[in-house]
Amino acid sequence: MTLEGRILTERGFVEGKLYFSSHIEALEEREVGGPYVLPGFLDLHVHGGGGADAMEGKEAVLAMARFHLRHGTTGLLPTTVTAPIGDLKRALEGLREAIGACQALLGVHLEGPFLSPRRLGAQPPFPRLPDLDLMEELLALAPVRVVTLAPELPGSLELVRFLAERGVRVQLGHTAASYEEGLAALEAGASGFTHLYNAMTGLHHREPGVVGLALERGMWAEVIPDGLHVHVAALRLALKAIPGLYFVSDAVAAAGMPDGFYALGAHRVEKRGEGVWLGESLAGSALTLDQALRNLVAWGFPLEEVARRLSTWPARYLGLKDRGEIALGKRADLVVLDEGLRVQAVYLAGKRVA
DSSP states (O other): OEEEEEEEETTEEEEEEEEESSBEEEEEEOOOOOOEEEEOEEEEEEOEETTEEGGGOHHHHHHHHHHHHTTTEEEEEEBOOOOOHHHHHHHHHHHHHHHHHOTTBOOEEEEOSSOOTTSOTTSOSOOOOOOHHHHHHHHHHSOEEEEEEOTTSTTHHHHHHHHHHTTOEEEEOSOOOOHHHHHHHHHHTOOEESSTTTTSOOOOSSOOHHHHHHHHHOSEEEEOOSSSSSOHHHHHHHHHHOTEEEEOOOBOTTTTSOSEEEEETTEEEEEETTEEEETTEEEEEOOOHHHHHHHHHHTTOOHHHHHHHTTHHHHHHHTOOSSSSOOTTSBOOEEEEOTTOOEEEEEETTEEOO
């Protein structure tokens, strides 16, 4: 297979012809113009899309993966919500089956259930205190790559150490923690922050909170660039402060669908225009990562930086060495964009899927 265009390489954009099968084989530089060729996007926090919810079983997970593939996302972590433990276990079993059937599914982001009841946001009301035995049961059901938890809860630090020792990325989120409680979790092995600024203690000059901790010491954090969750000025600040800031959709089943009501775990949430709401509170998003890219470029961020924070940085955060860049030997997970940054084609391991 070959593609011609402006190709994002390790050195920046290069005009030329890209040769690939399942992996990148060669790049021939020459003046050709043409579309943008970027590494496929990686979404490490996504609850659903195209009407499908990650909690609804294998077929729903495969449907949401197909939906996001059409928007350039060649790797994603289907993300759970808090739920009764029996429901959560059944969801993880469905996720495991789907992951085995679709190479775009990278594992699971377990958002909860160890969240603060004071910062649930739109999460269903089933938080639990940290429980090592339960965590072991959940890890046995599906390949969990990321866990979001509230570090101030009793037993959280022990759970952070337990997960970090197993290579699971622990993120602080849905938390009422103080700066000091968050710092203790980082020192215990936590590595990131979930939807930075949202559902966490904010920055105050005498009480820096979890936001202040992220801006001062964070190496990695995710943020939702839909224009509703975070002000552009706060995005600029986070980009200056956090080296490994990367973008996620936090999309729910309503993404790609008309206005109306959709599932978010046990909740019914409403898509109204560009947002998804539980009452008057934001409830995930209707974002896709190609739209995230267009948003960020429209707000003045360079295309090259935006593309890397949609692919390279999340790949490095998860320790994925075979993707996230267009380079010899890497997987040919590619997205082709026209001048308007609209998706023209998507390739997964060299096979065109959109």
